[in-house]
Amino acid sequence: MNVIEVNKLTKDYGHGRGIFDVTFEVHKGETLGFLGPNGAGKSTTMRHLMGFSKPLSGTANIGGLDCTAKHHEILRNVGYLPGEVALPDGLTGREFISMMKNMRSTKGDDRTDELLKLFELDPDGDVKRMSIGEKRKLAVVTAFMSDPDILLLDEPS
Ligand SMILES: Nc1ncnc2c1ncn2[C@@H]1O[C@H](COP(=O)(O)OP(=O)(O)OP(=O)(O)O)[C@@H](O)[C@H]1O
Ligand SMILES: [Mg+2]
Known part of the structure; x- marks a missing residue:
């Protein structure tokens, strides 16, 4: 069974930049490493899978749901680690976690x-004052906390 299906996905940013006719599948239980040089379009493809960006043509589906049309369901059900972590102003790590929790459905255990213990992360500080490593850890915690069946990890290392 294909959990992720990307078919001829195209987003043209002009000057030859973007993604063009990207096609691949990920089956249930499979871990796919998505490799390519800088600017190849890995993050762009993942943003389309999360429904943050609308394709020019082609489709991206997760669990049979069109990622653009069903953006909110995708957000609820898929754990996503963005390549660059942009955190909102004026929140503590804990407040950010609970904001993300409100958006997600928790299938398994919370x-x-x-995870906070495993990463030795203090969530009570202001997110804007966190170091880059702490912000990455916070993003990893929010991607994994709801124990999602599907995870999209951009720059996981
Ligand atoms: N919002 C945007 N507007 C215009 N061009 C964009 C935009 N987002 C990405 N691009 C361009 O699309 C191409 C793919 O970028 P993308 O960030 O997806 O690459 P990547 O494979 O994730 O690279 P990296 O390994 O550096 O993370 C690049 O040429 C980039 O400059
Ligand atoms: Mg990238």
Whole structure:
């Protein structure tokens, strides 16, 4: 069974930049490494899978749902680690976590406390004052906390 289906996905940013006719599938239980040089279009493809960006042509589906049309369901059900973490002003890590939790459905156990402990991350500080590494850890915690069946990890290392 294909969990992720990308078919001829195209987003043309002009001057030859963007993604062109990208096609691949990810099956249930499979871990796919999505590799390519800088600017190849990995993050752009993932943003389309999350429904943050609308394709010029082609389709992206997760669990049979069109990623653009069903953006909100995708957001609820898919764990996403963005390549660049942009955090909102004026929130503590804990407030950011609960904001993200309100957007997600928790299928299995809530793993937040376990993950915070594992990463030795203090969530009570202002997110804007966190170091880059702490921001990455916070993003990893929010991607994994709801124990999602599907994870999209941009720059996971
Ligand atoms: N919003 C945008 N507007 C215009 N061009 C864009 C935009 N987003 C990405 N691009 C261009 O699209 C191409 C693909 O970028 P993308 O960030 O998806 O690459 P990547 O494979 O994730 O690269 P990296 O390995 O550096 O993370 C690049 O040429 C980039 O400059
Ligand atoms: Mg990228």
